């Protein structure tokens with residue numbers, strides 16, 4: 001085909017009169033490719049068959065389908081509505097002219113044709129259309145930034161120009177708006193568009209003069225800048241800036257992946273892949289929102305590719321093995337349940353930890369299959385032990401966040417207990433906290449459904465994500481699992497201890513059991529005992545055990561640990577506890593009851609607040625400043641006859657370490673009275689005082705009076 005023909009724009013002439021059609025063809029054939037149609041139906045067929053029609057000359061009166069209907073159909077079809085249409089007609093009464101314009105015609109030409117006018121009208125419309133088309137293909141229509149292809153080209157030029165220059169190294173940065181889909185859902189797509197446009201403006205403003213930038217698919221933006229402009233502090237401010245300017249009452253979070261260009265021969269697309277790889281490591285990570293590419297990431301990707309290739313085969317060949325980690329009760333001195341944890345016994349790589357393959361399977365969807373397999377094996381195992389030993393402990397299985405979206409999940413679990421004929425009480429279900437924060441409504445329904453079927457539901461990894469204790473109120477889980485490893489370098493002092501104490505006390509109040517995971521040292525164990533947390537899972541007692549060893553433990557339930565632990569008290573650093581630690585505050589605030597940690601000095605009969613939640617001030621109508629600065633004594637809130645009662649309770653709890661509960665009258669900050677139920681419990685001892693946790697609930701006058709008279 002002649003190249004010139006290819007380059008000519010194409011127009012469609014729709015005209016039933018052969019003479020008129022010939023005139024038009026003659027008029028345009030030197031500058032345009034012409035497609036002819038003799039009625040509206042043919043016209044539409046031609047438009048569908050040819051992508052590159054740049055203008056349509058359309059007669060109005062035609063057989064089969066007239067020009068009005070063609071106009072109506074094309075102008076209402078998003079794919080074709082921007083193709084310019086010139087209506088050709090002998091004359092036009094006012095009504096028809098209005099109709100044609102209303103249907104979206106771009107211009108008219110009257111017969112007999114004035115050749116020069118028709119040519120110019122067509123030329124103007126075609127030029128405009130072609131230009132727009134080029135622009136659309138090169139720029140992102142929403143934000144006006146480069147699209148990927150143009151970004152690559154422009155970056156190539158930039159890098160080439162600076163190959164040997166003083167400007168030093170460049171980097172590719174990809175930034176992504178976290179949970180952009182959620183924004184689109186929460187608000188609507190108009191708001192989503194606004195977010196993207198503001199994001200584009202921000203990037204433009206920040207790097208217009210120093211680099212190249214564009215928008216990749218959806219909410220991924222890309223930049224190439226000299227590395228001296230990479231400013232982590234500035235990146236942090238970008239999220240804040242967007243949140244503020246958009247004013248949606250929703251925090252916008254951006255994450256960043258950065259590739260420092262070391263290897264110019266790589267090609268821009270690969271460089272971008274590397275930045276993307278770095279980005280993927282921080283998407284969804286609330287603590288860290290920026291990562292640099294390094295070669296380990298590439299190795300990890302290759303490793304993951306290899307695992308992906310072998311996973312199907314691995315299930316068939318029983319390469320996945322299940323280990324069991326006991327959960328021990330301190331009070332009972334024995335194993336009370338266990339958790340099933342999967343390992344991949346790979347023929348060449350040896351044992352692979354689930355930490356490596358579970359996140360991968362969650363990404364590629366294989367987790368559903370693996371979990372179904374593991375659950376099946378666990379149920380079969382429970383059945384086998386019941387038959388062999390007539391005894392088993394409940395075993396918990398892990399339910400991935402992804403499984404919670406699977407409508408067949410509940411049905412499947414039920415089918416398993418039927419298949420193996422075991423009672424649901426032997427199977428406990430662990431769902432990670434992040435699933436609850438991801439999709440609360442779904443999880444609430446799911447939790448209730450499973451509990452209705454007789455299963456115990458555990459919230460796993462509490463504290464790893466963003467739940468406040470308030471979340472617990474809304475989720476009626478049976479057991480809370482807290483992992484010490486999320487509490488930063490846990491020691492029986494400082495913020496970790498502070499958080500843990502609060503969580504355990506709160507969950508007791510909400511009638512949930514707690515299991516503390518990751519307990520490794522004497523000190524940690526002792527702390528758990530002191531705050532009244534009974535169930536422990538951790539290396540201190542057991543690592544996850546292969547089936548055979550675990551079986552030994554099951555066979556001899558008495559064969560469990562029985563060591564006596566001597567109670568030792570370590571100092572608390574008051575200063576640390578006093579600190580308004582953000583996480584601690586987040587956990588204890590919002591809870592609908594008043595809660596606080598207090599220091600008790602028996603000799604001085606003093607009970608002083610160390611840290612309290614917002615509701616403490618609200619319920620008691622206290623001034624936060626006075627509460628601390630004037631070192632108020634909590635006992636002063638009681639009327640004289642109850643003061644002794646409270647002091648006795650404090651004395652008892654530091655002796656017995658048991659919880660003390662009572663109902664009383666209390667003086668609020670504004671002098672008014674309040675009926676409250678109060679729980680106090682010993683937590684720890686320091687050199688100068690006993691630490692006590694205190695929970696106070698406003699029970700209202702009616703109930704208060706009733707209970708008070710029973711006292």
Ligand code: C2E
Pocket residue numbers: 325340341342353354355358367371374398399400460461483517518519520537538539540544
């Ligand atoms: P997880 O559910 O939080 O399981 C507890 C993890 O903590 C286990 O790691 C366990 O070996 C480890 N652990 C327990 N006590 C201690 C301790 O005292 N010190 C230390 N350093 N670690 C302790 P593991 O077996 O590597 O499993 C990692 C994660 O993989 C699990 O975390 C769970 O999220 C996931 N996982 C394991 N098996 C399955 C499964 O069958 N299905 C699904 N969906 N996820 C699984």
Ligand code: CA
Pocket residue numbers: 339398430460
């Ligand atoms: Ca678990």
Ligand code: CA
Pocket residue numbers: 460461481483517
């Ligand atoms: Ca856990």
